[in-house]
Amino acid sequence: MAELLIELFSEEIPARMQPGAARDFERLMGGKLAAAGLDYTSLKAYVSPRRLALVVDGLPVDQPATSEEVKGPKEGALEQAMAGFLRKVGVTKDQLTLENGVWMARVEKPGRRTVDVLAPMLSEVIAAFPWPKSMRSGTSTFRWVRPLKRILFLFDGAVVPFELEGLKASNLTEGHRFLGSGKPIEVKDFQSYRQGLLENSVVLDHADRQAVILEKARAVCAAAGCELMDDQGLLEEVAGLNEWPVPVLGDMDPRFLTLPPEVIKTSMRTHQKYFAVRDAKSGKMAPHFVIVANMVASDGGTEIKRGNAKVLSARLSDGVFFWTEDNKPGNFDAWLKRLEGVTFQARLGTMAQRVERIVALSRHIAPFVKAPAEVAAEAARLAKADLASKMVGEFPELQGVMGGYYADAADLDPVVANAIREHYKPQGPSDSVPENPVSAAVALADKIDTLVGFFAIDEKPTGSKDPYALRRAALGILRILREHNARLSLSELVEAWYAHLGGVPAHFKPFETVRTEILDFFVDRIKVQLKDEGQRFDIIEAVLANRDDDVVRVTLKCAALDTALLMAPEGEDMMAGYKRVANILAAEAKKGALPVGEPVAASDAPGVESDLIAELRVQKAAANAALAQENYLEALKCLAALRQNVDAFLDGVLVNAEDPDVRANRLRILAEVAALAAPVADLGKVV
Amino acid sequence: MAAEPLSFQDLILTLHHYWSQQGCVILQPYDVEVGAGTLHPATVLRALGRKPWKCAYVQPSRRPVDGRYGENPNRLQHYYQYQVILKPNPENLQDLYLGSLKAIGLDTSLHDIRFVEDDWENPTVGAWGLGWEVWCDGMEVTQYTYFQGVGGIEVDVVSGELTYGLERLCMYLQNVDNVYDLKFNNDGVKYGDVFKEQERQFSAFNFEASDVATLKRQFEDMEANVTRILNTENSLGYKLVLPAYDHVLKASHLFNLMDARGAIAVAERQSYIGRIRDLCKACAQEWARQEEQRDGLTA
Numbered sequence: 001m002a003e004l005l006i007e008l009f010s011e012e013i014p015a016r017m018q019p020g021a022a023r024d025f026e027r028l029m030g031g032k033l034a035a036a037g038l039d040y041t042s043l044k045a046y047v048s049p050r051r052l053a054l055v056v057d058g059l060p061v062d063q064p065a066t067s068e069e070v071k072g073p074k075e076g077a078l079e080q081a082m083a084g085f086l087r088k089v090g091v092t093k094d095q096l097t098l099e100n101g102v103w104m105a106r107v108e109k110p111g112r113r114t115v116d117v118l119a120p121m122l123s124e125v126i127a128a129f130p131w132p133k134s135m136r137s138g139t140s141t142f143r144w145v146r147p148l149k150r151i152l153f154l155f156d157g158a159v160v161p162f163e164l165e166g167l168k169a170s171n172l173t174e175g176h177r178f179l180g181s182g183k184p185i186e187v188k189d190f191q192s193y194r195q196g197l198l199e200n201s202v203v204l205d206h207a208d209r210q211a212v213i214l215e216k217a218r219a220v221c222a223a224a225g226c227e228l229m230d231d232q233g234l235l236e237e238v239a240g241l242n243e244w245p246v247p248v249l250g251d252m253d254p255r256f257l258t259l260p261p262e263v264i265k266t267s268m269r270t271h272q273k274y275f276a277v278r279d280a281k282s283g284k285m286a287p288h289f290v291i292v293a294n295m296v297a298s299d300g301g302t303e304i305k306r307g308n309a310k311v312l313s314a315r316l317s318d319g320v321f322f323w324t325e326d327n328k329p330g331n332f333d334a335w336l337k338r339l340e341g342v343t344f345q346a347r348l349g350t351m352a353q354r355v356e357r358i359v360a361l362s363r364h365i366a367p368f369v370k371a372p373a374e375v376a377a378e379a380a381r382l383a384k385a386d387l388a389s390k391m392v393g394e395f396p397e398l399q400g401v402m403g404g405y406y407a408d409a410a411d412l413d414p415v416v417a418n419a420i421r422e423h424y425k426p427q428g429p430s431d432s433v434p435e436n437p438v439s440a441a442v443a444l445a446d447k448i449d450t451l452v453g454f455f456a457i458d459e460k461p462t463g464s465k466d467p468y469a470l471r472r473a474a475l476g477i478l479r480i481l482r483e484h485n486a487r488l489s490l491s492e493l494v495e496a497w498y499a500h501l502g503g504v505p506a507h508f509k510p511f512e513t514v515r516t517e518i519l520d521f522f523v524d525r526i527k528v529q530l531k532d533e534g535q536r537f538d539i540i541e542a543v544l545a546n547r548d549d550d551v552v553r554v555t556l557k558c559a560a561l562d563t564a565l566l567m568a569p570e571g572e573d574m575m576a577g578y579k580r581v582a583n584i585l586a587a588e589a590k591k592g593a594l595p596v597g598e599p600v601a602a603s604d605a606p607g608v609e610s611d612l613i614a615e616l617r618v619q620k621a622a623a624n625a626a627l628a629q630e631n632y633l634e635a636l637k638c639l640a641a642l643r644q645n646v647d648a649f650l651d652g653v654l655v656n657a658e659d660p661d662v663r664a665n666r667l668r669i670l671a672e673v674a675a676l677a678a679p680v681a682d683l684g685k686v687v
Numbered sequence: 688m689a690a691e692p693l694s695f696q697d698l699i700l701t702l703h704h705y706w707s708q709q710g711c712v713i714l715q716p717y718d719v720e721v722g723a724g725t726l727h728p729a730t731v732l733r734a735l736g737r738k739p740w741k742c743a744y745v746q747p748s749r750r751p752v753d754g755r756y757g758e759n760p761n762r763l764q765h766y767y768q769y770q771v772i773l774k775p776n777p778e779n780l781q782d783l784y785l786g787s788l789k790a791i792g793l794d795t796s797l798h799d800i801r802f803v804e805d806d807w808e809n810p811t812v813g814a815w816g817l818g819w820e821v822w823c824d825g826m827e828v829t830q831y832t833y834f835q836g837v838g839g840i841e842v843d844v845v846s847g848e849l850t851y852g853l854e855r856l857c858m859y860l861q862n863v864d865n866v867y868d869l870k871f872n873n874d875g876v877k878y879g880d881v882f883k884e885q886e887r888q889f890s891a892f893n894f895e896a897s898d899v900a901t902l903k904r905q906f907e908d909m910e911a912n913v914t915r916i917l918n919t920e921n922s923l924g925y926k927l928v929l930p931a932y933d934h935v936l937k938a939s940h941l942f943n944l945m946d947a948r949g950a951i952a953v954a955e956r957q958s959y960i961g962r963i964r965d966l967c968k969a970c971a972q973e974w975a976r977q978e979e980q981r982d983g984l985t986a
Binding site: 015 | 777801803817824859862
């Protein structure tokens with residue numbers, strides 16, 4: 001068994017591409033090895049700013065021989081066809097066998113030496129490597145993420161003969177750009193590779209670098225009585241910007257603490273890749289930050305600290321400038337004016353037009369979430385204004401947050417300020433739904449406008465493509481409706497959007513089409529959401545069978561059906577009775593259309609039939625009363641309550657009676673029984 | 688810093704000396720107003736075609752909208768970029784670049800130098816490339832780019848482009864917080880002595896005194912001229928692409944001046960940029976064609 005070690009050493013690979021590159025390297029080489037019949041015990045890729053490496057263990061030194069049956073021409077085929085086939089597979093006619101009138105050849109392929117297979121394999125992987133962006137260098141046509149400098153290629157301890165673009169594979173690599181010895185490192189195997197790199201200040205494994213950063217960053221914070229503010233995304237990014245991470249605690253001028261903490265944190269993160277730091281006691285942001293340097297400086301890091309603090313100061317001074325400019329009186333009106341010149345989407349008009357739609361929708365939605373309509377409309381009018389502010393221009397991710405601060409600073413109604421801040425929520429499954437009714441109204445209106453707007457111009461998500469995050473918007477709409485118990489059907493929401501357009505532009509799809517498409521879209525989202533919450537899938541399917549588009553009601557029905565099925569004996573009674581009836585109806589339906597209408601209680605009918613009709617009337621009235629009160633569990637219990645009468649009826653009479661009138665009446669009885677639960681769910685879909 | 692840091696002019700002289708030793712032609716600034724050193728024909732046009740080319744120069748960059756009347760310590764409507772273009776990019780360009788940092792007094796054992804992804808593009812000249820911002824202790828000191836396309840054309844040979852922001856770099860070396868406090872030379876002259884008045888007057892001109900109607904008319908003249916020049920027959924028997932390109936640069940600067948007056952509506956912006964880009968593309972394509980012919984003649 002032998003070890004394969006490859007390192008592609010290049011100029012700095014973008015941090016954001018590193019984890020994906022490691023996965024792609026594993027996938028592509030793994031696939032090639034498998035296709036070549038080369039089994040292995042382990043395969044793992046490593047990535048750092050300057051290297052992409054792969055180690056495969058437990059490979060055979062020789063490729064196993066293979067033997068394959070190849071189908072040839074039919075018996076009696078033309079001479080030329082046979083000759084061609086024999087040439088192709090490299091056997092003579094007497095070596096063929098005839099199977100079911102077809103000539104078959106057995107082709108034996110001796111295994112090659114593994115080392116001979118590996119070189120072409122790596123060529124193919126490099127050529128097909130799916131970098132998100134790649135480049136050419138100098139006069140070469142070869143593409144890689146950045147110029148490729150070295151190839152280390154070892155199999156079973158020896159260099160694999162390989163050449164690419166004038167680069168010859170070797171057993172050499174390099175360490176850290178500044179902290180390494182500056183001489184090539186000789187490598188025998190993965191063990192010595194990893195060790196050699198470590199001795200030259202390179203931590204090979206991305207995960208190890210993350211662990212080092214976290215541990216040391218926490219330590220430098222603790223030494224100053226502070227705590228690191230965790231940020232997993234940033235941690236992954238900085239682990240891709242270092243080969244030898246050295247967290248250093250820098251000092252920030254405390255006067256910047258007057259800025260909103262989000263601004264400080266975002267400025268640190270976006271521009272400088274610093275971690276923010278909070279005071280261990282108060283939990284408030286502390287006047288420090290953590291730089292993760294790629295350097296052990298000869299002066300102990302004094303210069304590095306000084307330089308970084310200076311850059312941060314300049315950045316935060318910009319922040320102070322934006323904050324001051326943005327807070328000037330008349331800011332909201334000036335921004336709203338500017339939005340008239342900002343395109344939201346070419347076919348959906350300007351941001352100002354979008355704001356108008358959101359205002360109208362918020363006013364419409366407000367009563368359904370128990371919000372004062374005029375407050376909601378005012379919040380909606382101001383919700384997007386901060387998009388024209390200087391700060392949001394610099395940090396788009398602070399949209400809403402800044403608007404909230406500016407509204408507070410301008411002494412606007414706190415409810416309005418809060419709605420501006422919260423109306424983008426929920427921004428994903430882990431984000432919360434805004435609690436305040438005004439916030440909820442604007443949040444709903446915002447998402448409805450996005451969703452319906454893009455459907456109206458036929459920009460629906462397809463497959464994995466959802467550039468406008470419409471799935472997220474739809475899931476957000478569902479959560480807000482449910483958590484605020486808003487009794488507003490999805491059809492009504494689509495209708496409201498169209499109603500407030502004040503005339504439908506010719507390039508929009510008609511309301512009916514969009515409504516249907518959106519309802520289909522929502523049905524899938526509701527299924528996903530309820531399933532994620534642990535609801536049985538068959539129950540969701542049963543409830544959604546009649547395309548109920550009041551999501552609060554759908555939730556209630558699912559819960560009721562779930563409970564009903566678990567109740568004893570009602571669950572069993574309900575389903576057994578339903579199934580028995582449904583089976584008969586299905587069988588009879590094959591013979592011709594089922595009769596419709598009210599069953600009649602004939603005076604000469606058997607007792608079991610009259611009893612069932614009488615009980616059916618009682619339960620139907622009870623079910624209707626329960627449905628009117630949205631007590632779906634009670635409604636389902638009415639069906640369960642019929643079980644004994646149904647059983648007695650079916651045991652005691654022949655539904656398929658000779659007298660067609662008697663048969664029709666009995667089928668009408670059964671149809672009524674079966675229909676009893678239909679307003680709640682299609683029980684036929686319950687498994 | 689250990690040794691006495693370089694003055695602003697010594698920084699330029701040191702870079703000139705360093706890149707001269709690497710075989711670069713040391714050019715003087717181009718004499719048409721540009722928004723970035725890349726726009727100098729020695730970069731934009733010379734990056735096209737297969738002919739090797741190495742040059743370095745300082746280019747004043749004019750960004751009218753960044754004027755602050757000489758009051759902002761970091762922002763100027765006129766500043767200097769140091770531009771190096773090496774075509775084809777040498778295999779050891781990163782090392783050469785790090786050598787230039789050492790030459791200007793940045794001790795790489797004291798500082799944290801990082802190559803952070805930044806894929807540069809300049810839509811007005813239809814240029815793009817892959818590379819990094821080079822960070823020194825968290826500050827961007829250089830834009831480092833491998834040109835992949837210019838004037839909307841994919842390049843035949845890749846050039847390496849280095850753009851140093853001279854004021855910022857110098858502020859870092861001299862450890863000053865205000866650009867006007869930079870030592871310009873070693874004889875007591877400060878950056879502010881040389882440029883503060885210029886910043887004040889040009890800020891007032893850019894924001895208050897320029898005449899939008901005139902700018903607009905001049906823009907349209909320049910724009911029309913590019914096409915006219917390219918289509919005018921002359922005794923050389925081929926298109927006068929270099930004079931035409933000068934007019935593209937002038938149009939571009941006029942656009943920037945109109946922008947500073949807030950005279951460009953958001954909706955118009957893209958259309959203006961598109962017009963400049965189309966003119967630039969026309970010049971770049973013509974230059975590339977001529978270069979190919981000249982290469983053919985000399986081959």
